[in-house]
Amino acid sequence: MSVRHSLLALLQEQPRYGYQLRAEFEQRTGSTWPLNIGQVYTTLDRLERDGLVTNDGDDGDGHVIYRLTDSGEDEVRNWFAKPVAATNPPRNELAIKLALAVTLPGVDVRAVIQAQRSASMRSLQDYTKVRRTTAAHDRPEDTAWLLVLDSLIYSTEAEVRWLDHCESRMLQLSKHHAARSRTRDVGEPASGAVAEDKSHIHGGRK
Structure with missing residues (x-):
């Protein structure tokens, strides 16, 4: 600003x-x-x-x-x-929080996303309610405030959509890791079977 x-x-x-x-x-x-x-x-x-x-x-x-x-x-x-330059976007605390959450052990990223979505939805409802009340007055002097409210509503809607995308991405990653883990388990013989196989080879050399 x-x-x-x-x-x-x-x-x-x-x-x-x-x-x-x-x-x-x-x-x-x-x-x-x-x-x-x-x-x-x-x-x-x-x-x-x-x-x-x-x-x-x-x-x-x-x-x-x-x-x-x-x-x-x-x-x-x-x-x-002149248009507002977007070459140096302001720090987005939520984006920073999620970027760190996915790289640190022990953080429930989906819980972080869900908590933020709930808060964002409440804000969206509040903005929409205020806008509806303000618009009902139909006063020219409220135009500036209505434009600000519209900006807040649109940006919050975008935030909710982004959080939905983040949750979908985390779900995809979870399924991917689970599939890789199953593939690895199927491809590697159990340790007992490996020991038995080696014993058989050694026995054949005697």
Whole structure:
């Protein structure tokens, strides 16, 4: 998530101070990605350092107002114009967890998958319920929040499908290992039979 560009986009609408920026961001995204006020002001300091915003001073109530510069306007336009790069995907804790689970002894991978699927299904139901309630209000100001909800619903649905795929893959691997084990058992004579055969050979040499 680009906090930097989100703050610039909100300042493009009008000058604001830090707490206003945080409130506007969370209100427009349904508080899905809460911002720490310290993070907001640290980002504003960097934007000012980079010449993208300017400090308009105190508004009389102890709030420092920030305004977008011409360079900041250009930065926002470029951000909206360019697609989001997927060359450096964010760390996916679930994918990392499963990747480690299948390589470590003693981990019940199918139990991990089933527990996550149950949690993901609950989240999907919650998102769908909130979306249905929000959409029923039919208010233009809810459009931004509905778009965020749609994104959460689609990504959670994809996660559930991926978990189904993972479970299917684990089942296939289990059957494959079981088949190899049976083949190995059938192809190797029992130790007693081997000993008896050797005894017979030795006896023939006497």
